[in-house]
Amino acid sequence: MRAEVEWVDVRDRVPRDGIPVAAAISGRYRSNDADEGDPYAGQEFWLVRPMYYTTLHIAEDGREYRDCFVDSDGVVRPPYGRKGTDLLTDSIEPVTHWAELPTLPGTTVHHMVGEEAKAAREHALGERDGQR
Numbered sequence: 001m002r003a004e005v006e007w008v009d010v011r012d013r014v015p016r017d018g019i020p021v022a023a024a025i026s027g028r029y030r031s032n033d034a035d036e037g038d039p040y041a042g043q044e045f046w047l048v049r050p051m052y053y054t055t056l057h058i059a060e061d062g063r064e065y066r067d068c069f070v071d072s073d074g075v076v077r078p079p080y081g082r083k084g085t086d087l088l089t090d091s092i093e094p095v096t097h098w099a100e101l102p103t104l105p106g107t108t109v110h111h112m113v114g115e116e117a118k119a120a121r122e123h124a125l126g127e128r129d130g131q132r
Helices: 113-125
Strands: 018-029 044-058 063-073 095-100
Touching: 018 063, 044 095
Parallel strands: none
Antiparallel strands: 018 044, 018 095, 044 063
């Protein structure tokens, strides 16, 4: 199975509110005296992380962030080129591009439950080595 990825520049558009996406993040690895053995310390990076986009995120400390990407650790990142006081974080690592996550194998959806999930999973796995 192959999945096709279409990357979208955040300067052109952002995902719908609450949609999980693959996000390309740009930044620089921190560098300090303790990191002398780290080959990446101080270098720029560009990497992909799973995140979701939201028009309003309320952090654990009560701070509100608007029009931002949030990862599973609760780290808030602004879309590239959009700076505002509500988007400032300790470490600004903006999202440059995003892509919709692929659908479940052999389906056109991202989520299934119950018997439908079981049947679709079994169908996608097929018979292999006499197992089902």
